[in-house]
Amino acid sequence: MYPRHDWRPLPAARGEVRLSPDMPALRTGSGGFLRLHDLPGPGRIPTYRYLLRVRRAALEREERVRASRWPEGRRSVLVLGRDRLSRALAAELARSGADVSRDTGSEQPPRADAVVDVREAPQRSEPGEPPGQLIGGGTVLLRGRREGSRMLIFPLAVDGSEATPDQVSRRRLAASAAAPELSSWLSSSRRDPRPLARATLTLTVARCLSILEDWAAEDPAVAEHRRLLRVIGDGLRERTHTVLGFDEPAPRPQGPAR
Structure with a gap:
């Protein structure tokens, strides 16, 4: 496992996440930064499940950005x-x-x-x-x-x-x-x-x-x-x-x- 103060890649997604208590954050594949407002409990399984939640949120946000880039009528x-x-x-x-x-x-x-x-x-x-x-x-x-x-x-x-x-x-x-x-x-x-x-x-x-x-x-x-x-x-x-x-x-x- 990565130390919590290090940036780690999201599983099967573009982006990296940092889980340190003082500065939890997500770096998206496009280079933007998002603050995270909660942290997983101790242990590998809670951490993995938490990372999957963050990955899903990151992918949904990326899909919204893609849709706004090509609006209806110009898509x-x-x-x-x-x-x-x-x-x-x-x-x-x-x-x-x-x-x-x-x-x-x-x-x-x-x-x-x-x-x-x-x-x-x-x-x-x-x-x-x-x-x-x-x-x-x-x-x-x-x-x-x-x-x-x-x-x-x-x-x-x-x-x-x-x-x-x-x-x-x-x-x-x-x-x-x-x-x-x-x-x-x-x-x-x-x-x-x-x-x-x-x-x-x-x-x-x-x-x-x-x-x-x-x-x-x-x-x-x-x-x-x-x-x-x-x-x-x-x-x-x-x-x-x-x-x-x-x-x-x-x-x-x-x-x-x-």
Whole structure:
């Protein structure tokens, strides 16, 4: 048994507990501290039963925190794709407390409050928009695609006024000193056979999770997420670029053939 003045792990739970008479406390898995107002009687069995009670209370509190992080109306998240990155995103979103569903390939995918279309597949080989029935009616959309050894996370689409991936590409070409080469590379059908670096994948998952948690909490940071292109490269480096959406010009009328 641990001395009562020491911190000990809770059985089968995240967190630690200290049972000293002068300062009984619980440290939760998220790093918070809670004071305990009673102590177990002497002996191993009373102590073990007491720790089980504390564990149950800690788990119930953690579940309440998870539910508040993803309120009703902003809780259901549909994750598209079946690659390694999509699976990691779905797992972390579920662990965070979101109600996650996966793309089954059906013609009528499940209705969701948010759609996540972030995959290891290169952007150039994927259609610019997900199926139309997935978005609209208050559903937000987070898109991302691999570009060589790095990942691009596009602005969070909330009401359709944000820059689309196609508009992002056009802005990049307009600003590039090597626009012809970039255009040729983006339109190439070649795929990099090497898996995305683990560090890049991990940072991509973490960034997507923070964006979606901010949206679920209606955090003011969402305004920034709606206008930033994020580029996650090697060495856990992230660069951001402001990209604003714009109204597409009307198609030019076709004059008579000459």
